[in-house]
Amino acid sequence: MTDQALKPDFNHELMAYLGDSPTPFHAVKNIQVALEDSGFKYLSESDQWDLQPGGRYYTTRNGSSIIALVVGRHSMLDNGIRMIGAHTDSPCLMVKPNPELVTNNYFKLGVEVYGGALLNPWFDRDLSLAGRVVYRDQQGTLKQTLVDFKSPVAVIPSLAIHLDRKANDSRSINAQTDIPPVLFRVEDGRFGNFRDMLAGTILSGRNDVAEVLDYELSFYDSQSPSLVGLYQDFIASARIDNLLSCFVGLKALLAADGEQTCLLVCNDHEEVGSRSACGADGPMLKALLCRLVTDEQQLSRILDKSLMVSTDNAHGVHPNYPEKHDSNHGPLLNGGPVIKVNARQRYATTGTTAALFRQLAADLDIPLQSFVARTDMGCGSTIGPITAAAVGVQTLDVGVPTFAMHSIRELAGVDDAFHLYLILSRLNNESGPLQVAEATN
Numbered sequence: 001m002t003d004q005a006l007k008p009d010f011n012h013e014l015m016a017y018l019g020d021s022p023t024p025f026h027a028v029k030n031i032q033v034a035l036e037d038s039g040f041k042y043l044s045e046s047d048q049w050d051l052q053p054g055g056r057y058y059t060t061r062n063g064s065s066i067i068a069l070v071v072g073r074h075s076m077l078d079n080g081i082r083m084i085g086a087h088t089d090s091p092c093l094m095v096k097p098n099p100e101l102v103t104n105n106y107f108k109l110g111v112e113v114y115g116g117a118l119l120n121p122w123f124d125r126d127l128s129l130a131g132r133v134v135y136r137d138q139q140g141t142l143k144q145t146l147v148d149f150k151s152p153v154a155v156i157p158s159l160a161i162h163l164d165r166k167a168n169d170s171r172s173i174n175a176q177t178d179i180p181p182v183l184f185r186v187e188d189g190r191f192g193n194f195r196d197m198l199a200g201t202i203l204s205g206r207n208d209v210a211e212v213l214d215y216e217l218s219f220y221d222s223q224s225p226s227l228v229g230l231y232q233d234f235i236a237s238a239r240i241d242n243l244l245s246c247f248v249g250l251k252a253l254l255a256a257d258g259e260q261t262c263l264l265v266c267n268d269h270e271e272v273g274s275r276s277a278c279g280a281d282g283p284m285l286k287a288l289l290c291r292l293v294t295d296e297q298q299l300s301r302i303l304d305k306s307l308m309v310s311t312d313n314a315h316g317v318h319p320n321y322p323e324k325h326d327s328n329h330g331p332l333l334n335g336g337p338v339i340k341v342n343a344r345q346r347y348a349t350t351g352t353t354a355a356l357f358r359q360l361a362a363d364l365d366i367p368l369q370s371f372v373a374r375t376d377m378g379c380g381s382t383i384g385p386i387t388a389a390a391v392g393v394q395t396l397d398v399g400v401p402t403f404a405m406h407s408i409r410e411l412a413g414v415d416d417a418f419h420l421y422l423i424l425s426r427l428n429n430e431s432g433p434l435q436v437a438e439a440t441n
């Protein structure tokens with residue numbers, strides 16, 4: 001079977017992962033399941049580790065970040081480490097600690113905007129609720145569990161145009177007052193403390209729940225991922241940014257032959273700056289590398305021959321707004337993975353890391369594209385520069401072109417994720433150090 005023949009199954013698995021991962025906690029849990037099904041061993045950060053050549057391991061932090069590792073049979077001093085990075089979080093609406101709101105007998109939940117969410121598309125969507133809940137059981141023990149209502153439980157209704165004739169011209173959104181989702185009409189026996197409602201609904205099947213103490217819950221679009229377009233050219237889904245990259249990195253790691261040392265790191269909190277214990281601007285990756293290579297000088301030598309590929313989505317040139325792009329750097333959906341470049345180091349790509357990636361793609365006859373923001377516009381960033389600064393590894397930023405980034409539903413091409421997977425799989429199985437030699441006269 002040719003590589004291209006595997007693409008439909010790959011995209012089917014990708015869409016299943018996107019649909020089954022409404023929060024970073026679920027995204028990490030689903031990666032865990034896939035890793036364990038492939039023989040990876042869980043390592044607790046509180047235990048002593050004994051990492052052996054040929055071993056396959058993973059560890060998690062906060063339940064929302066994960067690092068998986070294949071310890072290669074070839075020397076890391078000779079060949080370095082192949083690293084793939086992504087992030088598990090996406091812009092969303094998170095439920096506040098004291099969220100209960102009642103207006104005209106409608107029960108609503110107060111929410112806080114997480115990350116740079118595009119808010120308009122959240123209106124008039126069938127919203128569900130998922131995340132992590134911490135409760136006390138009947139014996140007084142604290143326990144945590146993941147929850148997912150799955151079915152639509154809320155909606156943010158738009159204000160009718162009859163009541164705002166300028167809606168299509170100048171309507172703005174007040175994140176405090178305009179977006180609390182509506183859950184139900186208040187009637188006898190329906191209103192109460194939100195924590196009690198959680199215990200009585202989603203946790204009602206657990207006989208040990210005495211009291212819900214806290215939670216990290218967010219609303220999400222309950223519409224399933226789908227193939228769209230007259231010829232099904234596109235994948236439409238929530239959280240394409242950046243669970244698509246998490247899935248691609250996972251599949252590339254599972255395809256590693258075990259000769260080279262490879263790792264996948266999927267960090268939480270990228271959308272809010274990465275500065276946390278489990279974010280890319282925290283110590284998680286560096287701590288794992290120090291356990292893998294205990295000698296500091298030896299680790300520095302290994303990192304000099306290593307490569308980090310930060311995978312995060314790129315802006316595809318919007319056919320209705322082409323002027324928002326540099327005319328020579330407008331990636332097209334299904335035109336190939338994108339190398340992202342920024343002179344102000346918002347992306348970590350260098351000429352040498354881009355060349356290494358281009359060579360891998362050329363060997364597979366896979367087209368590549370480039371993205372550079374317009375010089376008169378700002379530019380987003382990724383975990384790439386943060387990881388490069390924290391670890392000292394040569395890094396590049398790549399991704400698949402998408403539309404509607406940070407919307408409740410985004411759009412990507414059916415070819416690009418699979419092509420990125422093929423390149424990253426080649427990276428994980430490439431022999432020799434990942435370096436560009438100095439030219440001699």
